[in-house]
Amino acid sequence: METLLRPSLDRERLIAWYRANRARTAELFGWIDPSVYDVAPIALRHPFVFYDGHIPAFSFNTLVRNALGRPSIDRALEDLFERGIDPSVSSDPASLRTLPWPTHAEVRAFVQACDDAVLDALAHAPIDDPAIPDLVRAEAAYTILEHEPMHHETLLYIVHRLAPEHKAIPPREHRDDPVPAGEPVAIGAGIATLGVRRGALPFGWDNEYEEHAVAVPAFGIDRYDVTNGDYLAFVEAGGPVPPFWVPAGTGWQLRVLAGSIPLPRSWPVYATQQQASAFAAWSGARLMTEPEYHRAAYGTPSGVERPQPWGDAVPSAAYGNFDFRRFDPEPVGSSPRGASAWGVHDLVGNGWEWTSTPFAPFAGFVPMASYKPYSADFFDGKHFVMKGASPVTSRDLVRRSFRNWFYNDYPYMYATFRRAYD
Numbered sequence: 001m002e003t004l005l006r007p008s009l010d011r012e013r014l015i016a017w018y019r020a021n022r023a024r025t026a027e028l029f030g031w032i033d034p035s036v037y038d039v040a041p042i043a044l045r046h047p048f049v050f051y052d053g054h055i056p057a058f059s060f061n062t063l064v065r066n067a068l069g070r071p072s073i074d075r076a077l078e079d080l081f082e083r084g085i086d087p088s089v090s091s092d093p094a095s096l097r098t099l100p101w102p103t104h105a106e107v108r109a110f111v112q113a114c115d116d117a118v119l120d121a122l123a124h125a126p127i128d129d130p131a132i133p134d135l136v137r138a139e140a141a142y143t144i145l146e147h148e149p150m151h152h153e154t155l156l157y158i159v160h161r162l163a164p165e166h167k168a169i170p171p172r173e174h175r176d177d178p179v180p181a182g183e184p185v186a187i188g189a190g191i192a193t194l195g196v197r198r199g200a201l202p203f204g205w206d207n208e209y210e211e212h213a214v215a216v217p218a219f220g221i222d223r224y225d226v227t228n229g230d231y232l233a234f235v236e237a238g239g240p241v242p243p244f245w246v247p248a249g250t251g252w253q254l255r256v257l258a259g260s261i262p263l264p265r266s267w268p269v270y271a272t273q274q275q276a277s278a279f280a281a282w283s284g285a286r287l288m289t290e291p292e293y294h295r296a297a298y299g300t301p302s303g304v305e306r307p308q309p310w311g312d313a314v315p316s317a318a319y320g321n322f323d324f325r326r327f328d329p330e331p332v333g334s335s336p337r338g339a340s341a342w343g344v345h346d347l348v349g350n351g352w353e354w355t356s357t358p359f360a361p362f363a364g365f366v367p368m369a370s371y372k373p374y375s376a377d378f379f380d381g382k383h384f385v386m387k388g389a390s391p392v393t394s395r396d397l398v399r400r401s402f403r404n405w406f407y408n409d410y411p412y413m414y415a416t417f418r419r420a421y422d
């Protein structure tokens with residue numbers, strides 16, 4: 001029966017998606033002073049030039065060269081721009097590349113050739129071929145189309161660390177509200193469905209399979225994310241300072257994308273998973289597990305599970321602070337239409353949600369043909385699952401089974417948390 005439901009390939013949609021991704025990448029690069037093209041604002045990440053080349057090189061390598069078996073454009077540049085890095089904060093910066101990068105003009109010529117080849121393939125090539133693993137259900141095409149928006153987020157959290165004089169960020173208003181009062185919400189015992197059945201989505205990353213049910217005991221959870229105001233009491237008691245806070249006189253400012261502003265008390269605090277755990281323990285609680293996130297976000301008192309916290313409607317910025325509605329957080333509880341059936345706010349949007357669950361494969365995991373190391377390289381017990389979305393997460397990545405992950409001490413992510421209670 002399932003084959004009958006297989007959607008036909010909509011090449012126009014895939015081409016429009018690729019063009020929209022490229023346009024957003026160009027827009028983000030347009031915010032960066034050209035003089036810092038070779039600069040890496042985060043010492044353990046590559047300079048901007050790498051990302052300029054990497055995004056289209058990955059698309060070309062994955063779809064055109066590897067999946068379709070077409071000839072290389074420039075093997076040296078394809079290799080140079082092949083893969084990003086995921087350093088732990090204790091990595092040695094000297095281990096990174098120190099050779100000169102290609103010039104801006106060389107990179108741009110290569111980028112153009114990659115884009116031309118990818119667009120030609122999306123328009124004309126046999127990109128949906130059940131006989132070739134990389135092309136089953138057009139896997140390689142979807143891989144490159146979801147890879148680019150992930151890099152929009154990566155790029156922005158690097159731009160975040162760039163000095164204000166080297167960037168021109170479109171202005172956004174920042175609002176600080178009184179923090180809404182909210183007792184923890186009681187979530188009854190029930191079943192959480194994690195993962196997704198093969199064939200049920202047009203595309204999923206390898207770590208989203210297979211679908212399985214987890215019995216989750218009753219627990220309590222914060223209705224709102226922990227705010228900067230909540231966390232301030234912990235800092236004043238000697239707790240670790242969150243990575244987006246900047247000392248200012250006797251108090252604190254918050255580093256937002258464009259610069260620094262007085263600390264907004266009502267915004268969710270962005271913190272590392274270690275800091276989140278420490279805060280939760282200090283206040284007599286703990287972080288939620290990945291199954292508990294699913295219960296709070298997608299479960300309902302009736303036992304039915306929903307595709308999104310707000311129900312069935314397709315993701316849009318009406319339901320949460322994601323998909324570039326803003327670049328930075330906003331006061332917790334600002335998206336009431338996106339609250340879950342239990343009345344828990346901002347589970348999707350306004351910052352990824354840390355869990356206490358180490359990133360690990362679900363039963364039935366198979367590395368994806370078009371991008372084998374995507375998840376498998378990170379099943380090391382040192383990365384932890386994040387769920388939901390940040391302000392700059394594309395709506396294309398907002399689905400129940402999507403999983404993100406990072407080291408527990410990585411300080412640059414747009415990630416927040418809330419407390420769970422036994």
Ligand SMILES: [Fe+2]
Pocket residue numbers: 054058083084147151
């Ligand atoms: Fe990448």
